[in-house]
Amino acid sequence: MRRHLVVGNWKMHGDIQHNQLLLEGIEQGLKNDSNADYVVCVPNPYLFQARALLANTQIAWGGQNVNQYEEGAFTGAVSPHMLTDLGCTYVILGHSERRTLFYETNLTAAAKFDAAIKGGLTPIFCVGETLLEHQEGLTEVIVASQMDAVIATLGEAAFQQAMALNMVIAYEPVWAIGNGKAATPEQAQTVHQFIRNRLAKRNPQAAEQVRIIYGGSVRASNADALFSMPDVDGALVGGASLLIDEFVAICKAANHYATICEAT
Ligand code: PGA
Numbered sequence: 001m002r003r004h005l006v007v008g009n010w011k012m013h014g015d016i017q018h019n020q021l022l023l024e025g026i027e028q029g030l031k032n033d034s035n036a037d038y039v040v041c042v043p044n045p046y047l048f049q050a051r052a053l054l055a056n057t058q059i060a061w062g063g064q065n066v067n068q069y070e071e072g073a074f075t076g077a078v079s080p081h082m083l084t085d086l087g088c089t090y091v092i093l094g095h096s097e098r099r100t101l102f103y104e105t106n107l108t109a110a111a112k113f114d115a116a117i118k119g120g121l122t123p124i125f126c127v128g129e130t131l132l133e134h135q136e137g138l139t140e141v142i143v144a145s146q147m148d149a150v151i152a153t154l155g156e157a158a159f160q161q162a163m164a165l166n167m168v169i170a171y172e173p174v175w176a177i178g179n180g181k182a183a184t185p186e187q188a189q190t191v192h193q194f195i196r197n198r199l200a201k202r203n204p205q206a207a208e209q210v211r212i213i214y215g216g217s218v219r220a221s222n223a224d225a226l227f228s229m230p231d232v233d234g235a236l237v238g239g240a241s242l243l244i245d246e247f248v249a250i251c252k253a254a255n256h257y258a259t260i261c262e263a264t
Pocket of ligand 1: 178179180216217236237238
C-alpha cells in the first residue's frame with residue numbers, strides 16, 4: 001500500500017515573514033489529515049526556519065537540489081550531509097529547471113541521486129519530456145533515458161536497493177510546468193504506468209512500493225482527478241505550494257484518496 005505524497009517546490013520564492021505565515025497556515029490546515037505524507041522543499045537559506053517551525057509536525061522539509069560531493073572546494077554548493085544536518089529527509093533532483101537553466105545533464109542528476117541515497121536523503125527524481133519531444137512522440141524514450149542514467153550510475157544492486165528503500169519519481173512533463181496546462185489524468189497515468197512497468201522488470205515487488213508523483217500545474221481544482229489514477233501517488237507542486245488554501249486543498253485530496261484506498 002503506497003502512501004500518497006504531496007511535495008511543495010517553492011523554487012526561488014519566499015522571505016522570512018511570508019514563509020512563517022505559509023508554514024503555519026499549512027500546518028494548521030493539515031492537523032487532522034494524517035493519511036498522506038507532506039513535504040515542503042524550501043530554498044536553502046530557509047531550511048533553518050522550516051526546521052524551527054515544522055519540527056514535531058507531520059510536515060517534512062527538504063532541499064531543491066544537492067551537490068554530489070561530500071565536502072570540499074565547491075563554492076556555492078550544499079552537500080547531502082548539510083541537508084540532513086538541518087533535518088531534511090527529501091531532496092528534489094533532476095528538476096527540468098536544473099537541467100535547462102543550470103545545464104545539469106542526466107549524468108549529473110544521476111550522480112546527485114547516488115550521493116543523496118548514500119547521504120540518507122530520499123530523492124525525488126524528476127523525469128519528463130519537453131513540448132517538442134512530446135509532440136514528436138518521444139515521451140517514453142526520454143523518460144526511459146533519464147531513468148537509465150540513474151541505473152547506470154548506481155549499478156543494478158544499488159538501484160534496486162533505492163527502489164526498495166524509498167526513492168520517489170516525479171513525472172513532470174516540461175510542457176505542463178508553471179503554465180496552468182496540466183497533463184490530463186489519463187496522460188499522467190499512461191506515463192506513470194510506463195515508469196512502473198519499467199521498474200517492475202527489475203523488481204516487481206519493489207516497483208509496487210515506489211511512489212510516482214505527478215508535477216506540472218497541479219492545483220486544488222485538478223488534484224482529485226489526478227489522484228484518482230491508480231499509478232499517480234501524489235504531486236510535486238510548484239506555484240500552488242505558495243498559497244496556503246491551494247496547497248492545503250491538494251494535500252487534503254491526497255489524504256482523501258489514501259483513505260479511500262485503505263477502505264477498499
Ligand atoms: P508548477 O511547478 O506546479 O508551478 O507547474 C511544478 C514544478 O516545477 O515542480
